[in-house]
Amino acid sequence: MDFNNFKVAFSNKSDSDLNRASLLFKSISNPTMSSLLTGVIKICLWLKFPITPIIKATVFKHFCGGTTITDSQKTIESLWKSNIGTILDYSAEGKKSEEDFNHVMEETIRTILKAKSEESIPFSVFKFTGLTHFSLLEKISSEFPLSEKEQKEKENFIYRVERICKTAAENKVPIFIDAEESWIQDIIDNLTLEMMKKFNKTECWIYNTLQMYRKDRFAYLKELLEIAEEEKFLLGLKIVRGAYHEKEIERAKEKGYACPVHTVKENTDRDYNEALRICVKNSDFISICAGTHNEQSSLLLSELMEENNLNKNDKRFFFSQLLGMSDHISYNLSEHGYNIAKYVPYGPVKDVLPYLIRRAEENSSIAGQMGRELANIMKEKKRRKNS
Numbered sequence: 001m002d003f004n005n006f007k008v009a010f011s012n013k014s015d016s017d018l019n020r021a022s023l024l025f026k027s028i029s030n031p032t033m034s035s036l037l038t039g040v041i042k043i044c045l046w047l048k049f050p051i052t053p054i055i056k057a058t059v060f061k062h063f064c065g066g067t068t069i070t071d072s073q074k075t076i077e078s079l080w081k082s083n084i085g086t087i088l089d090y091s092a093e094g095k096k097s098e099e100d101f102n103h104v105m106e107e108t109i110r111t112i113l114k115a116k117s118e119e120s121i122p123f124s125v126f127k128f129t130g131l132t133h134f135s136l137l138e139k140i141s142s143e144f145p146l147s148e149k150e151q152k153e154k155e156n157f158i159y160r161v162e163r164i165c166k167t168a169a170e171n172k173v174p175i176f177i178d179a180e181e182s183w184i185q186d187i188i189d190n191l192t193l194e195m196m197k198k199f200n201k202t203e204c205w206i207y208n209t210l211q212m213y214r215k216d217r218f219a220y221l222k223e224l225l226e227i228a229e230e231e232k233f234l235l236g237l238k239i240v241r242g243a244y245h246e247k248e249i250e251r252a253k254e255k256g257y258a259c260p261v262h263t264v265k266e267n268t269d270r271d272y273n274e275a276l277r278i279c280v281k282n283s284d285f286i287s288i289c290a291g292t293h294n295e296q297s298s299l300l301l302s303e304l305m306e307e308n309n310l311n312k313n314d315k316r317f318f319f320s321q322l323l324g325m326s327d328h329i330s331y332n333l334s335e336h337g338y339n340i341a342k343y344v345p346y347g348p349v350k351d352v353l354p355y356l357i358r359r360a361e362e363n364s365s366i367a368g369q370m371g372r373e374l375a376n377i378m379k380e381k382k383r384r385k386n387s
């Protein structure tokens, strides 16, 4: 597999798409420029300055499908032309009321129903923090006593999770549950495990996410394997490295507890790749999605599948990247017949902004990744010029 086949990687990008993308990545890759831009955006929003159209035409256009499911249709179709699926990710963040949380549940259900009717949408996805207050998840995870009001909010939240999972299973649409900060992850793990036991009896509809930067995730994977084997249900797992690395380290330092994440990148890589090995070995009752922009891990999974005589398009194995990132991995894997789907965030521009700002602000390891995106775009521009 040659991830450097840029002709394939950028086959759906016009010259003007490439020019826009290179300008965008040039801005994001420069740390001074990036923090200046995100600062300006935050100030403009605070001043209620009408910058939405500018954002929509630039960074939103690159990283998001649209403001609604219907508005994302063009992106869905464009990806599907290259056999790349879409995972519609309703990215409205920072919601605070019970009404908002119900709205996120209803919208997630709409993504499931949309996926049911379209081959081009192989999964749905949601986050627990879209369905209740972060502080409540924190309290439940730390087994802190809840007030009467919080107890009611907890019941509402569990109802929302169950309703989404039930709708996914009934409509035969597999659904990912994203992993979040370690101090709220226990409730996510416990409830997701319950959902897997309930709905993954004969087919795999519910997927938890394992963040392999966590020192305890390898042991947790082994524990899950034992539980699934003993209680006879199928395990669905999205395997990622983890998105909150700096935050995890800072909180552990501040509160004085042992750091829960690896601080040496090679250790995260080792655990990530080892998790892939174990999952492929246990493919009788595990389905996985490798959510990664790492070339070595993507290549490794394709090799492990081959070594274990698994078909490239075996539905138990998916690869996934974010829209607007690592197209060289997505398009080349797809070209070789593997199952690929992109996370396609969508939602009102101002609600998706935290996601977009994170894309721009991400830590140094991602800054390296942004540099790689830009280098790939420049190579394709040069290839087109010379051909």
Ligand SMILES: Cc1cc2nc3c(=O)[nH]c(=O)nc-3n(C[C@H](O)[C@H](O)[C@H](O)COP(=O)(O)OP(=O)(O)OC[C@H]3O[C@@H](n4cnc5c(N)ncnc54)[C@H](O)[C@@H]3O)c2cc1C
Residues within 6 Å of the ligand: 177, 178, 179, 180, 209, 211, 213, 240, 241, 242, 243, 244, 245, 261, 262, 263, 264, 265, 266, 267, 268, 290, 291, 292, 293, 294, 320, 321, 322, 343, 365, 366, 369
């Ligand atoms: C489809 C998809 C779904 C995702 N879903 C989730 C999710 O549900 N929850 C979530 O938390 N993240 C999620 N992510 C983000 C993911 O966890 C990573 O942050 C991101 O993909 C970068 O890691 P990588 O494997 O692509 O590549 P790489 O660039 O090889 O790895 C970067 C990652 O390595 C780790 N790392 C960096 N520096 C160090 C260090 N010094 N020591 C140890 N480890 C280090 C961090 O996790 C960092 O993000 C998702 C990503 C994708 C593509």
